[in-house]
Amino acid sequence: MLVMASFTTLFLVGLILADARMQTRSLWLPIGLHAGWILASGGFKQIAQLEIIMLPWLGRNLLVGIVPLGVGGLTWLIMRGWLKYAGDRKV
Helix, strand or coil, rough: HHHHHHHHHHHHHHHHHHHHHHCCCCCCHHHHHHHHHHHHHHHHHHHHHCCEECCCCCCCCCCCHHHHHHHHHHHHHHHHHHHHCCCCCCC
16 A cells, blocks of 8 residues: 555656646756655654654555645646746747
C-alpha cells in the first residue's frame, strides 16, 4: 500500500512537471516547481518529527497521503491559471 501511495503522488508530480514543460516549452518552470517542492519537503520534515501520524491524510514524508496529492493538485491549478493569465496578457 505504501508503494502504491508513493507511486500515485510521484505520478501526479510527473504529470505536473510534464505539463509545465509542454505549456512553456522551457525547463525553467519545471525546475522551479521541483525546487519549491524540495524546499517544502525539507520544511515538512520538521513537522513530521513530531510523530503525529494521521494516515491516510498525512504521512511521514510528502510522498504518502491525501494532503500531498491535494497540494500537488493545487499547485497544478495555480500553474495553469498563471500560464493562462500570462498568455492572455501577451495578446
